[in-house]
Amino acid sequence: MAKETPFVPVKIKCPFCDIESTQRYIKSRMYQPDVVEEDTHVATYKWENPEFAQIRPNFYHIWHCPTCHFCDEKEVFRGEDKSKGKLELIKEKLLIHSRMPNSMIARMGETIDFSKDAYSVDSVILAHLLAIHEQELLSSSMRQHPKLARFYLRLAWLYREKATLALPEENIPTGFDSHSAFLESFKTEWPGIPVSEDQALEISLACYQDVLNNASGTDPKYEINIMNLLIAILRRSKRNAEALRMVRAVFSAATKARQIARAALQKGVNVAQHQNLLNFAAGVIDKTTELAEQLGEIVFNEELPAAKEAVMNMGPVDAKTVVDKLRELKFSDITCRRLGKMFEKQAARK
Ligand SMILES: [Zn+2]
Numbered sequence: 001m002a003k004e005t006p007f008v009p010v011k012i013k014c015p016f017c018d019i020e021s022t023q024r025y026i027k028s029r030m031y032q033p034d035v036v037e038e039d040t041h042v043a044t045y046k047w048e049n050p051e052f053a054q055i056r057p058n059f060y061h062i063w064h065c066p067t068c069h070f071c072d073e074k075e076v077f078r079g080e081d082k083s084k085g086k087l088e089l090i091k092e093k094l095l096i097h098s099r100m101p102n103s104m105i106a107r108m109g110e111t112i113d114f115s116k117d118a119y120s121v122d123s124v125i126l127a128h129l130l131a132i133h134e135q136e137l138l139s140s141s142m143r144q145h146p147k148l149a150r151f152y153l154r155l156a157w158l159y160r161e162k163a164t165l166a167l168p169e170e171n172i173p174t175g176f177d178s179h180s181a182f183l184e185s186f187k188t189e190w191p192g193i194p195v196s197e198d199q200a201l202e203i204s205l206a207c208y209q210d211v212l213n214n215a216s217g218t219d220p221k222y223e224i225n226i227m228n229l230l231i232a233i234l235r236r237s238k239r240n241a242e243a244l245r246m247v248r249a250v251f252s253a254a255t256k257a258r259q260i261a262r263a264a265l266q267k268g269v270n271v272a273q274h275q276n277l278l279n280f281a282a283g284v285i286d287k288t289t290e291l292a293e294q295l296g297e298i299v300f301n302e303e304l305p306a307a308k309e310a311v312m313n314m315g316p317v318d319a320k321t322v323v324d325k326l327r328e329l330k331f332s333d334i335t336c337r338r339l340g341k342m343f344e345k346q347a348a349r350k
Helices: 084-099 104-111 121-135 145-164 179-187 197-215 220-236 240-267 271-312 319-328 333-349
Strands: 007-013 020-026 031-036 042-047 062-064 071-073
Touching: 062 121, 071 121, 084 104, 104 121, 104 179, 121 145, 121 179, 145 197, 197 220, 220 240, 220 271, 240 271, 271 319, 271 333, 319 333
Parallel strands: none
Antiparallel strands: 007 020, 031 042, 062 071
């Protein structure tokens, strides 16, 4: 009997250069996400067969054409996604660049080694960088923004995994001490290239913010899910005050969604759909209320020393002025309110 394997090899023609290569995907029924972090990163997987415990399915998300270095999701290679028309716009450019030996695309692409089942994290990082770079060859209005945001987030996860799982660097390109140094060398061609988890998270954050701005007023569930992801990324980036503001925004969005769902249910419009929205909104409101309290404490403690100092420098003022001035100085709402109260109590004691 053949040895069990989770890999499915696929011979497929590249949608750009038409040359056939072998790609891989992983049988999804063989594993389950086990520990999932707030930003939806699957930290650990549970495999049916423990022999496969070392395999990280997210490494197989991006396919790479070894000839022209086109990198994208398998759906695009299979012609199953809806972006093909847009990608045609960069085809010529990519084919020309991939044939120039010193171009960034050629140098990155040639370093990717997906020839064996086990991929190295650095090859996977390069494939993600190329997929991002190729998407960004499109003018901003033609890009698939949700996909780009996701690619940056996935890239951040890879840097995280490389550090937390202490994944070894293999096949370091000649002339470099490490893969990190190799990536740094692309800064002339790509000044904003993200070479760390923090940098990738920051760009992902900006991309998701764009996605959210463009999604405004479409589907409340979709918007709330993006906002929750933004909260997770902000917290991971230690931007707690911004995360707290976003928590408040989620709270109002969920409250609004609940009102819409209730009104529709009263009229008997799309009952199943609105019941579902009502349950979703109720869950979000519960979770958000708890999170707002937790984050509020964190933010208050972070801001307290600077806020106290600002109050001391205000000279003789009343409690209302304290609150107004702290607001002007962009302290969080919770800090302004609490310091205002502290100030009032102190004044009363005098
Ligand atoms: Zn190709």
